[in-house]
């Protein structure tokens with residue numbers, strides 16, 4: 001009886017093939033981009049007046065979006081502009097965040113001259129200019145005939161009306177209705193100055209529009225419009241327009257943006273402004289299981305993973321490497337700490353991981369901060385790890401900055417430990433995710449040495465603004481390199497929250513599906529949500545089916561990173577077992593066996609349980625001498641008696657030390673076996689990965 005290697009391990013090769021396909025898709029995406037040279041992009045921002053610091057904050061957010069592209073990006077205050085710069089760019093963006101910036105710059109000063117020079121260059125350049133929000137009057141109303149035409153509108157085909165406030169709270173783009181600066185749900189502590197109630201918990205907070213009036217429709221493309229659902233009878237007005245190389249965006253798309261905002265239209269139109277060459281892509285989605293520590297319930301965890309497996313949906317697992325409950329919140333006051341390695345949770349994830357379904361992420365190290373209520377209870381998953389946060393009576397939060405001892409090195413060391421712990425559990429994370437999406441700039445920069453890919457939303461600090469300020473941002477698409485130098489895997493749909501904290505926004509499947517519908521206006525967006533496994537499969541299946549119904553295809557999150565860690569059962573990857581401390585895990589997964597009939601080794605089988613040679617994940621083995629199957633526990637029994645020595649059998653104990661000593665037996669036994677002491681029986685062996693390498697060396 002002869003068995004072919006391919007027959008014994010069909011699944012393994014199937015997965016291998018699927019990963020090749022993933023890699024090929026990824027390479028296609030890369031080669032598509034690499035044909036275009038890097039874009040030179042300039043961001044100019046306002047910086048004057050009492051809120052001058054906002055200019056830099058918006059510049060950071062724009063810079064992040066532009067990091068989606070292969071681009072060299074420069075950020076400058078407009079008052080630092082020097083003549084001719086716009087001509088050296090593929091595109092220049094001007095963020096008019098201070099009304100009448102020029103009036104803050106004293107006439108005759110170098111700063112004022114620089115600003116005016118920019119206005120003049122913007123009016124005359126043939127390179128792309130995108131003018132955002134205020135101060136278009138500097139070009140339109142103070143037009144200089146020396147700029148080529150007698151008037152602004154002769155050149156542009158529209159004139160500038162000025163800033164209007166008609167409660168503009170919606171934008172239409174690609175025939176999809178988007179919010180224009182609407183807070184969908186007012187959380188505790190929200191500042192509603194200047195906002196208008198929409199009903200329910202929604203408030204329109206960016207009601208202004210810098211309006212234009214089109215005089216020559218042949219010259220002006222209206223890409224998006226703004227209108228009001230609050231002022232009945234108000235008209236629909238141009239919001240994003242293009243006239244030749246000159247783009248105008250009628251407000252600041254970073255104010256009060258959320259998941260279904262005109263921010264998405266702006267993020268998409270960047271492709272046209274810089275001429276990215278990227279057209280509408282197939283709709284892609286990713287899903288992530290959140291806060292998976294060794295303390296979570298394995299039954300519900302297995303249920304949600306098994307559901308996605310049945311739907312052929314790969315997924316990310318945001319793992320908390322060490323579960324901490326120093327105050328015994330979940331264990332009757334008894335302080336608890338559980339490592340991921342050797343945990344039931346790790347064993348529950350492992351089969352899916354081996355199948356290549358899991359994109360592992362390091363979700364902090366402990367997702368809490370020592371014994372500190374930060375802000376709730378010091379419990380993993382509840383508290384912040386990389387930011388000091390306190391709680392007010394109305395459940396609003398105070399974000400105070402770094403935790404005690406915060407530094408670049410401290411953060412790096414912490415996430416290095418996180419990585420080591422996941423490695424001990426035989427997982428390799430391709431990215432990290434800041435707990436509750438919060439970390440200080442120091443933390444982000446330190447941790448980048450450990451994980452250069454971040455998965456989720458971010459906060460960014462503008463060091464030129466008032467201390468303690470930061471801006472939060474989500475991304476509709478992958479950012480190749482953000483303000484901090486990270487690759488960003490987006491999360492932009494939110495998560496299911498059926499029973500949020502008092503006063504906070506509940507989110508149901510219909511909300512996430514609606515967000516995904518809006519997200520699809522971005523031509524190469526990745527719709528991305530996360531999910532807490534304890535919520536069960538019902539909500540999850542609603543979202544998955546809803547997104548599939550919209551035409552979304554789920555992809556493995558790690559394919560959006562630098563690379564997917566190769567599944568450990570891939571023959572070519574010996575590195576995964578470095579730091580191996582867990583004999584059980586090893587021999588559970590790897591089954592090699594020797595065929596005496598044709599004197600050859602068969603290696604790497606792990607899922608071909610149906611044909612009877614071994615059973616399931618526990619690597620039972622068949623012993624030719626007594627015609628019996630031995631289960632996992634009996635391997636150890638026999639290992640200790642040495643009964644299998646002298647045959648083509650290997651066996652392992654539960655500790656690395658045992659494995660080490662047994663390797664001598666393995667070698668000896670195969671020598672003896674070579675002497676012909678077997679009777680043509682099939683001896684099946686459970687091998688740890690390290691041993692697997694050893695065997696490969698021996699037989700090749």
Ligand SMILES: [Zn+2]
Pocket residue numbers: 290291363367381435436
């Ligand atoms: Zn979390």
